Each structure stands twice: as structure tokens, then as C-alpha cells.
Amino acid sequence: LDVMSVTVSVEAARTVAARALIAAGADASAAKIQADMLIEGELRGRRSHGLQRLKVLTERLKAGLAQTRLQPILTWMSPSLLKVDGLHGLGPVVCDEVLRHLISRTQETGIAAATISNTNHLGMLAPYVEQVAEVGLLAIALTTSEALVHPWGGREALIGTNPIAIGIPAKPIPVVIDLATSQISVGQAINHLRAGEELPSGSALDAHGNQTNDPQLAIHGALSPFGGAKGYALGLGIELIVAALTGTATGKDVRGTLDASSPSTKGDVIIVLDPARTNPCWSDDSISSYLRTIRNSPPAPGSSGVWIPGDGSRRSRDSALQSGLKLSSELWDLICSLADTQHKTSIHPKRQT
């Protein structure tokens, strides 16, 4: 494969991404929060939630489908239940504001939940639940997305890739779980297509409902739920919980995270709980010996070892913070042109073939 790539310092990428958002109409502080979230996607090795999302976000800002002037409307329906109308703000900007309120309220009441509508794509859920876990609280986050996944036994894409994320305080680092309920993401299918690689078996159906390893056919078919009927049930459950609580759309009516033409009609639900409130013996060291037991347990034959969810992202992040972000030249050129900046030449990225 012969793709030109550049290695860019994380700070340069942050600056240029924020500048692109500002050029599209975002105010500076919102642009920084959104850019940081895209950079997190790159740092954690989740490119599908990285800088490749920037173009659509700038288009949505220019089209008025995303805005940064109005604050979200936060309404406490009871001491522990927060209803949020994001007024089509950027996802990470709305969510940062919501998390501040959920954390502060949970420190008083032991539990607080938010139901979020009219808000653009949050991006990866992992950083949000991690942020909550880092202050000693437990978080569960659910979100819906465009219908890309077929029901088990069916073949039509009717359910979102609906991720669930869980953050749990632990020493030395929180446990951070973040999983889409599809076997693979659309971004992965596109990456396999570009790389000329086959998809893993069981990850998608073609338009006729037959299993396929061909990413091109998968893109015109449907992604499979992870784990068969159980993953289907879980993904559908998330779709229904989120739609019921937020009043947002279901199935093919969910739009606005991948396009630049529709308002965002997906929803998000975040629940925060304080273990110290109901568990008198709780400390963030409580579960650490159990986690050590798992990490140190014998690997299965052929396995490289046993990991706790979030370990891989953290290694990827630590490494990228040192060595910089490796991006395709095409993507970096695009970001620079969106930022309408001369920055591109001033940072002298190393070009590699």
C-alpha cells in the first residue's frame, strides 16, 4: 500500500483542527473542546472518531446544523434527573457542560442522570466516562446513531451501532469500557475497503442478506450486531432506552452524525452514580486487587495476554503523545485547507511514503 503520510505534533493538530472549526463559525472555546475530542480519537487509535470527522462538522457549522452561540437548556426534572436540550450545539461542548452538572449533583445525591436531545455527535464515549471515573464516580453512557445494523435473523439496516460506555474508578487507572453494539464500525469497513482487505467473518451482510467479507458489499448491505442475538438485543435495548427517555428518533429516522444535511436526531443518556454513597467500604482501590488478578491470569494458548478494557487505548495514547500523530497526507492537507492556514508549512511535518 502506497499512501503518503505525515507525522504531526499533537499540539499542531489541535491548533489546526480548532482553527478549522473557528473558520466554519465556531467560537474559540467551543472549537477547542470539539478539536480536543477529535484528537482524543486519534490518540486512542479510534480513527473513525478522529480528525476524519472534522470536514462534516465544519460543513454542519456552516449549514447552521451545529452552533456554538447558544448554551444548552438544562432543566432538573427532579433532584437526580436532568433534561437537556442541546439546541444543536456541538456534542462535546454540550456534554462537557452536562457532565459538570451531573458530577456536582451526584456528589450531593449519589445519583444523577441526563437525557440529551438536539445535540451533535458526542464522538467517542470513552473520554466522558473516564472523566467521571477520574473524580471517583461511576458512569454509564448510551447513545444512538444512524441505522446501520440488521436485526438478528433479518437483513435490513434498522438499528444504530448504539454504543455503551462504562467508567469505573480504580487504581492506578480507571476501567474504561466503550463498545459499539455492531461487530465492526462503518469507519472500519471503509478502512478495509481503502486497504483492499477482507472484513472478518460475521461482520456484515450484503444487500441480499448473505454474509460477506467484501467491504464494498457490506457498505451497501448491513453491519451485523456483535455476538449474534444477544448483541442485537443489547443494541435494540439501547436504541429504545435512548429514544424513550429523550424523545429522539429511532431506526432510519436517526440522522445528522454522518451527513451535513439533516439536524441531529439521535439522543444520549448518561447515568452517574457514587459508589461511596451506598458502599461504606468503597475506595477506588477496592477493585484493584481483582483487576490485578485478571491482568495476571494465565493467557489462553495463542493469546498475547489478558487486558482490562481501556488498557489498549491508554497505551496507544501514551505512545502517540510522545511520537506525534501519523495522518494521511490527504487528511492533513484537507484539515489545513479547512483551517485556511499557512500553519501547514510552518510546522514542517515529516513526509513519509
Next chain:
Amino acid sequence: LDVMSVTVSVEAARTVAARALIAAGADASAAKIQADMLIEGELRGRRSHGLQRLKVLTERLKAGLAQTRLQPILTWMSPSLLKVDGLHGLGPVVCDEVLRHLISRTQETGIAAATISNTNHLGMLAPYVEQVAEVGLLAIALTTSEALVHPWGGREALIGTNPIAIGIPAKPIPVVIDLATSQISVGQAINHLRAGEELPSGSALDAHGNQTNDPQLAIHGALSPFGGAKGYALGLGIELIVAALTGTATGKDVRGTLDASSPSTKGDVIIVLDPARTNPCWSDDSISSYLRTIRNSPPAPGSSGVWIPGDGSRRSRDSALQSGLKLSSELWDLICSLADTQHKTSIHPKRQT
């Protein structure tokens, strides 16, 4: 296969099961609640949570590991957060009491959660979340269990089969999701062993960590998480959420649902939410057209159709309510002997070979 079976009326089975619990020391109302839950397992085709659990429950009552004299201690830590010490009551008895309080509180506040410790096995989670959904509220239930599942990449059984259940109000019937995070249950492995059948591929490892289809080897090895690394992450997340919030055990320290020698050290977490509180357009008909779209969507080649989670259990239940419960003669004789009853002969079960 040559196993004697009997068909017993549901009412006869209810009566005899309750009598067995009373003979072991349970009071009559608690015995009825517990017996009904075991009958639900049979009715829904989930035999692993059915009458085969009765023997251990009676032994636990006799050994003082389960009791029905003391009410659970319910403490509201804040308006929406309930801490429950079950004082080693029977699971369904404690949980029924907890659900009454959660439902009533959620009707006031829109959200209420319970963290439950020192309580015997709840049984299937499906009937609890269904009960909540039937009064128009949404429920999420999580519970831990004995360590039977290996971490992904590992081979030692260190994680429970930790189920998650979700109930969502809908017309004509609620959506009821209830899934263990293992590929199969230990009960299924035992049933395959008895029937002389191989396990489905990918459901278990032998004691050396190699995949096996042999139920005998699986029972001495570890069950695999459903859906690979994602199912592992979800099962671990449930283990940690429940342990953190309830102060109950993790991993191999979880005991007391399969044995008659240890106090119950698992925990349960139930969260109830009112969609009407944050979604002004909510009615239990809101998601019904989406569910119809899924039910009516085209099946994949070779599939018998598309189902909504809970449909299968309901069909099984409706059918069994009409035709009675088909039990092995061995199990029915055991239950009758536990009940120390002549009932056995008075109901004239049809014996079949």
C-alpha cells in the same frame, strides 16, 4: 434419548414448589413468591432458572443461608437512591419489595435506583424488568454470579455470567431483554452433557484454555464470554458496577447461588426511569411503529424471521400455560419428596417415555 417425563399443571407445580419451601422453613407468602419465580423460569423455557433450583433453595433455607422472617432493610440515601440490605432473604421476596418502592418513587421523581446486597439469587431478571415496564416505566437490572467466565485472551474462570436485563413499555407488549454475558449458561452445558450433545463452537474452553465442544471438559474449564472481547468487557463492567455500588464480592469470592454452604455474596443493581418525565411526547405506543418495522422486516436467507427480544419467552409461556409443564420424572419426584406430599398421586400426571 429415553428420559421419563411428566406433564404437570402449572397450578399443581406452583402448589408443590411452595409447599417444599414451606417444609424447609419459609413462611407461606414468601414461599409463594419464590415458587412463582421458579415456575416463571419453566414457563419461559429457561429451565436453568426453573424448578431445578428448588433443591438448593430448600437446603439454603434449612441451613439458615436464606430466611423469610426478617424484612429487608431499605434506606433511601437520597430521593432517588435506595440502599438495600436483604438480610439474606429469598431473592424474589426482597426484589418484589424493592420494586414496589422503586416504582412508587420513580412515579414521583422520574428516576430511582437500588443497590442490593445480602440477598439470595433473584432468578431470571426478565420478570422483574417486565413488571416495571408493565406499569409504564423503564428498567435496567444488573446482577453478578459465581465466576464461570474467562477474560478474553485468558483461560481462568474469573468473571460471573453477569446478566443485564432491560424492560421497555410498548404496545401490545413490553420489550423484555435478559441476557447473560456468557455465550451459554452452566445449566445449558449440563443439559448438553445429559443429552450427550456437543456444545456450539466458541462457547467454552477446557482446563488448558483450548476451545472445546465437549460439555464435560467445559464444566471443568471456563465458559466463554458472548461476542468475544466486547462481551468480556460488558460482563466485567457489570461485575465492577455491581461490586462498587453494593460492596459485594468479585470474581471467585462470589458464592451462594449454586451451593448450599456459603452466604450469598453477589449483588444486584436496578435502575428505574420514567420516560414521560423527560420526553413530553412519550406514550407506550411511541416506539410501537418502530418495533412493527423490525418485526415485519425481511428475514435473511435461511432465517425463520425477525423477533423482538422477549417474543420467544412469551410464546413459550402462553403455550405452557395451556398445555402444562413438561418436567423430567426425576425432577418432579424430587420436588414432591421435598414437599413431603401425597399431592404427587392426586394430580395424576401423564407419564410419557
